[in-house]
Amino acid sequence: MILENIYNMENNLRFIASNFLLEGEVKEIKPLGEGFINDTFIVETESSSTPNYLMQRKNKNIFTDVPAMMDNIERVCQHLKAKVKAQGGDPMREAMTVIKTKEQALYFKDAEGEYWAVCLFITDSVTYEAADSPELAYAGGKGIGKFQSMTSDFKGQLTDILPGFHNIRFRFKQWDEVLSKDHVGRKKELMAEIDWIEGRREEMLEFWSKVEDGTIPTRVTHNDTKINNILFDDKGDVLCVIDLDTVLSSTALNDFGDAIRSYTNTGLEDDTNLDNVSMDMAIFKAYTEGYLSETKSFLKPAELEYLAFSAKYITYEQVLRFLMDYIDGDNYYKVKSPEHNLVRTHAQYKLLQSIEQQYGQMKEVVADAVK
Ligand code: GN1
Ligand code: MG
Numbered sequence: 001m002i003l004e005n006i007y008n009m010e011n012n013l014r015f016i017a018s019n020f021l022l023e024g025e026v027k028e029i030k031p032l033g034e035g036f037i038n039d040t041f042i043v044e045t046e047s048s049s050t051p052n053y054l055m056q057r058k059n060k061n062i063f064t065d066v067p068a069m070m071d072n073i074e075r076v077c078q079h080l081k082a083k084v085k086a087q088g089g090d091p092m093r094e095a096m097t098v099i100k101t102k103e104q105a106l107y108f109k110d111a112e113g114e115y116w117a118v119c120l121f122i123t124d125s126v127t128y129e130a131a132d133s134p135e136l137a138y139a140g141g142k143g144i145g146k147f148q149s150m151t152s153d154f155k156g157q158l159t160d161i162l163p164g165f166h167n168i169r170f171r172f173k174q175w176d177e178v179l180s181k182d183h184v185g186r187k188k189e190l191m192a193e194i195d196w197i198e199g200r201r202e203e204m205l206e207f208w209s210k211v212e213d214g215t216i217p218t219r220v221t222h223n224d225t226k227i228n229n230i231l232f233d234d235k236g237d238v239l240c241v242i243d244l245d246t247v248l249s250s251t252a253l254n255d256f257g258d259a260i261r262s263y264t265n266t267g268l269e270d271d272t273n274l275d276n277v278s279m280d281m282a283i284f285k286a287y288t289e290g291y292l293s294e295t296k297s298f299l300k301p302a303e304l305e306y307l308a309f310s311a312k313y314i315t316y317e318q319v320l321r322f323l324m325d326y327i328d329g330d331n332y333y334k335v336k337s338p339e340h341n342l343v344r345t346h347a348q349y350k351l352l353q354s355i356e357q358q359y360g361q362m363k364e365v366v367a368d369a370v371k
Helices: 002-018 067-085 132-152 168-181 191-198 201-213 251-263 280-295 300-306 307-327 340-357 359-371
Strands: 026-031 039-045 054-059 116-118 219-223 228-232 238-241 248-250
Touching: 002 026, 002 054, 067 116, 067 132, 132 219, 132 228, 132 238, 132 251, 168 201, 168 307, 191 307, 191 340, 201 307, 219 251, 219 307, 251 280, 251 307, 251 340, 280 359, 300 307, 307 340, 307 359, 340 359
Parallel strands: none
Antiparallel strands: 026 039, 039 054, 054 116, 219 248, 228 238
């Protein structure tokens, strides 16, 4: 039975792949990684002279408009390729390549209504799961900085496929609704945690109003700036940024803040030992210097002023999102235990406190790096 399932799955994957314009004959299709959102496979071809590919089933519960998402990705990729070419680089290695279907579409919709997309697998590239040295953090900051620099003159309008994603006013709306329903009855145990959120509401809204009134501009943003979304070559230089599913128009500060949230944490996002969790200043400094080496020439004064604040903002938002999901009965994030979202809430809050304690120094690091 199990063998038969595997056989069917393999055949199904081969059928999906056969709809795309692939070079060479498919040899094998294997699962890759264990993404929380999409399912990813590597499609290997028979000959070493033909490329391999990444094939993904996109999560249509989170990405409710996959066609618009793929259109955003393609337009950003084409923009990046033109830039790389103009700078004398290799557009097939220094930018992602979306592979079209035989019908010239950017995705294939299967009989079950699932959406599939394929991109080129870039050979001789390396990814890292954690930024465990300042050198790597510097390179990662440079990678995201380069992405934002190359897209800083992007003229088109990207479709907002995740409305309100890092918009705290929108998150408070969800938060207020979830708290007023309290439909699994968890609220009464969480008065301290709820105070963590409420006590900082005004500060966060004040920042976001600067984005709303245009003081802080809107740009092309990646929205998932973890280090494992950057491809490096074998010499340790950045090739390109990958996983463009969440490219949106938003503030560049969100990409900076989210990178700091993930790069600098000395513990895990769901660490049960809070003593492990803190913000590592050396990693912060290195990322900031790498990032600003590529971006300080075009970022606006208001963006530089709020750069350190963005780390507080995104970490706070993450505390809110984990806690809100816990109160809502765990509908959004996959959980491995009933308390998982609460564990994540506590660990992110510890990180937020560590950022708040070091905030003065973080601002100094930014000021020094823009000199
Ligand atoms: C989700 O699964 P991953 O790590 O790519 C989430 C991010 C959160 C992150 C927290 C589309 O991203 O916003 O910061 O979990 N992505 C989406 O671990 O909601
Ligand atoms: Mg992602």
